[in-house]
Every structure is written in structure tokens, then in C-alpha cells.
Amino acid sequence: MHELSICQALMHQVQNIAQEREAEYVTEIVIGMGPLSGVEAQLLKNAFPIASVGTVAETAKLIINDLPLRVKCGQCGAESEVTPNKLLCKNCGNWRTTLISGDELMLMSVELEKHKEPEAVH
Amino acid sequence: MCDTCGCNITHGNESLIRPGGKLAKTESGKEAVTVLHSLLHENDHAAQHNREHFDRHNVLAVNLMSSPGAGKTSLLEATIQQLDPDLRIAVIEGDLETENDAERIRKHGVKAIQITTGSACHLDAHMIHQAVHNLDLSELDIVFIENVGNLVCPASFDLGQHQNVVLLSVPEGDDKPVKYPVMFRAADLVMISKSDLLPILNDFKIEKAKHYLHDIASTAPVIELSSKDSSGMAVWLEWLDQQIASRKAYLQTYRKAAPLNGALSPHLHTMNHPAHSNKVVK
Ligand SMILES: Nc1nc2c(ncn2[C@@H]2O[C@H](COP(=O)(O)OP(=O)(O)OP(=O)(O)O)[C@@H](O)[C@H]2O)c(=O)[nH]1
Ligand SMILES: [Mg+2]
Ligand SMILES: [Zn+2]
Ligand SMILES: [Zn+2]
Secondary structure (H helix, E strand, O other): OOHHHHHHHHHHHHHHHHHHOOEEEEEEEEEEEOOOOOOOHHHHHHHHHHHHOOOOOOOOEEEEEEOOOEEEEOOOOOEEEOEOOEOOOOOOOOOOEEEEEOOOEEEEEEEEEEOOOOOOOO | OOOOOOOOOOOOOHHHHOOOOOEEEOOOOEEEEEEEEEOOHHHHHHHHHHHHHHHHOOOEEEEEEOOOOOOHHHHHHHHHHHOOOOOOEEEEEEEOOOOHHHHHHHOOOOEEEEEEOOOOOOOOHHHHHHHHOOOOHHHOOEEEEEOOOOOOHHHHOOOOOOEEEEEEEHHHOOOHHHHOHHHHHOOOEEEEEOHHHOOOOOOOOHHHHHHHHHHOOOOOOEEEOOOOOOOOHHHHHHHHHHHHHHHHHHHHHHHHHOOOOOOOOHHHOOOOOHHHHOOOOO
16 A cells, blocks of 8 residues: 555655745645546545644644546547546547546645734733 | 656657646635645655666666566676676665675676665665765766566656666466556566577467567567576577667767767766765775
């Protein structure tokens, strides 16, 4: 299961961002992933609590956006939305297609909570 | 962190994934930061660094991937025996446990570095980087990397190789490409291994395997090979020769075009990687 290593890489990136921006908490993490990313969304979700424990993102919400799998035909130029084991052109049936989207595995955004202003001392 | 590499944003998918602004304030005290980085960003950078190591010495790096037992080590043993003796090679072996595969290679007088990954089901670029620093690349023409036997996880990790060879052994069945599309799409060459078993396991049809590869839009050439009876060896060795030649030609053009840009000299060592304090062990 490589989802744990990937989740650890994610935590590393998130922690860097939080540190750079002097955030106290990470409240939300949004990931975009395509069907050909090589990663199972559910396994990534399962790995998240393990990888995030004790970090600034311990209580963050993990949101996974599914990105569509789209190919462009090398013959007729049509674009089709396809499934991971059938990447043929839906217009002309040609198999020589190139991927337009669907293999991404990316950190899209994080939501941070900044340090609260220290209360004024009277 | 690098803000410019854009990782896997392409012209095609840009409109699908790029939201509005870079920074947006949400409710009070919260800040939303748009990142758009590959989760494998660090690995991919390390892999590129490894590739520069190989390129600097005109070394071809070939990553072998397959399910467990498809015949990767046997292929390497047969290759060592039949390869042009002028070609100098080394092997990096990845396994969960044991030095067995490295020992099999060493018996043929070839340098082998064993990486035992413990619980990790794949090699990553950092592991390869360490191994690379235990090889004298100036004395080599080809480095073979035998990945951990697994048709899922290794496909996600670029190691810095130039070519991926994916083995599909006859006993596994001809439909593996559509069951493991990510792995088979990563292949630059698909090798149908244990081809000596085709007459016995005759429901494996080469034509069907090729058909399934087309279903996943793979343009990789397909070769059949048996390490047992050596059939197909000549085609494989010729493919290797071609890869060496085309890599050299590419690097020559590249160096001519950009002699000063430094991209081929990794050892300016601006990257932060601990393995560089290691001595090169021969
Ligand atoms: N019939 C036949 N058997 C083969 C061939 N190549 C390998 N084998 C057998 O398949 C078994 C596994 O071979 P290995 O070369 O160890 O496979 P591997 O892919 O390196 O295995 P792991 O590293 O454990 O994933 C051994 O028993 C080999 O003898 C072949 O071309 N034909
Ligand atoms: Mg092996
Ligand atoms: Zn078409
Ligand atoms: Zn290095």
C-alpha cells in the first residue's frame, strides 16, 4: 500500500505551507485526483489519520475531488470522457489517443487558521 | 518549494483544475491557499536529479517492473550472459526482504546493490539516489533497476530511469493490461515473459494481450521472451542497443544546444540531499 507514503508526502507539503504562513492549524486540505493517478481515494482517506496525527493538520478535513478522465483522439481530434481500461476515441474508435486529464494526483488547496491575536493585557 | 514547476498541470487539464485566485480569504481568521502541486513533487524532483546523474555519464537506466515472480531476475541473469561483453552494467535490486536477488546477480560477476524496502511495496527516487551514490557511474553503460514485484505501487514513483520495461508472464493471463492500466501505460516496452510456456498455457493469446494494450492506448512495443530457452533474447538485446544509441544521440544534441545551462551537472549540489556526504564505495 503506497497510499501511506503518498499521504506522508502530502503531510510534508502541508506542514511546509502552514509553517511558511505561520498558521496554527490546517482546517481543510483539498486534493484533486484522476482515475489513472494510481492511488485509491479510499486508501488515501484511511491513511490520512495515521499520517496527520500530531501535525498541524491533525484535525483538518480531507476533501478529495475526482477529476475526469479525458482523452483526445490522434486521428479525428475528438475529445471523449472514458474509463480507465477503455481509452478509445468515442467518436471514431481509434486507440491512439492521448490523455488530457485523469492521471493527476495533486494538492489543490489548503485552508489555514492563523494565530489568534493575543488578548490585550490591561 | 518551487512555485513554477506546475507539476502535472497541462494545457489540457488546466481549465479543469485551476480555480480562480491564488489566495482567498475565507471566514475570519482563515486563509485559503491554492497550491496545485503534485503530491509526488518531492519524489519527482529527486528522480530528475537521479536522471541527471545517469545522463552525466551517458548511462542508460532501465526500470523493470512486474508482478512477483514474472521473471525479472531471470531476465537479468540471461541478459548478463548474452549481452555484448563491452557493455558494462550494474543492477539495483528492490525487494521487501532478503539479498537473494542481488546475490543471484553477483554470482555472474556483476555489481548489484540490494535495497530492502521493509514494508514499502515500491522503490522511490530517494532510495535510488542512495544506491546511485554507491555506484561508479563513470564505469558503466547500463544500470538496471529491478523494482519490487508489484503491479500497482511502483507505477506511481519515477526513479529517474530512462525506460520502463513491464514484464507480463504467460501464467498471469493476457488481460493484465486492462486490470492494471496505470502500470501498463507506464511501460515503454512490454515484455511477454516465460514465452516457452505459451504452448502449454495456450489460453494466453499474444494478440489478445496486444488488443488489451490498445484498449489502454499504450503505444509500447511488445516482445516475447523466454529466459529459459533464450528465444526473443536477440530482439531484447537489440532494443537495449537502440536505447543506448538514442540516449547518446539525444544527449549530444542537448549538450550542443545548451552547453552552459548546467542541467546535466547535478553535482553543483545545490539540492539538499544527505546521501552526498557518503563516499562512493567501489
Ligand atoms: N518457464 C519459465 N520459467 C521462468 C522464466 N523466467 C523465470 N522463470 C521462473 O519463474 C520463477 C520466478 O523467477 P524470477 O526471475 O525470480 O522472478 P522475479 O520477477 O525476479 O521475482 P521477484 O523478484 O520475487 O518479484 C523462477 O522459478 C524462475 O525459474 C522463463 O522464461 N520460463
Ligand atoms: Mg527478482
Ligand atoms: Zn477519433
Ligand atoms: Zn546526487
